[in-house]
């Protein structure tokens with residue numbers, strides 16, 4: 409199974425989701441069976457490591473994001489992944505307009521798929537430190553639900 413997380417810049421929310429899901433898959437002994445990646449709809453940060461605030465907040469909870477590098481989502485991703493999970497409605501709309509059709513990928517809003525309190529992971533980029541903690545709280549909850557789905561699908 410192949411899962412792609414998508415946000416705007418691929419330096420805050422989606423790399424957090426990639427790191428958290430990898431960590432939880434490793435704990436569950438499922439890492440070999442699932443391919444995990446992340447990408448941004450925008451290209452401003454391509455090639456860059458995750459935002460320092462994102463890396464520090466993730467590291468405090470035991471997630472190492474230091475090896476990740478930003479990339480932009482591409483048309484090929486719709487054929488390369490089974491599940492493409494957007495962080496907010498704007499990312500979802502951008503994905504839908506990029507989608508070539510006939511894709512194998514199911515495209516969905518990450519939090520809404522698992523019926524959490526919020527539908528969107530708020531963009532922390534222009535805010536304070538608490539925004540990065542909120543991203544982690546939401547992503548951890550949603551990844552627990554995603555792991556259950558993955559277990560059911562493998």
Ligand code: 4NP
Pocket residue numbers: 415416417418419420421422448452531532533
């Ligand atoms: P992300 O956050 O989409 O969660 O990676 C952002 C990163 C960069 C920008 C906006 C959001 N930016 O405007 O550069």
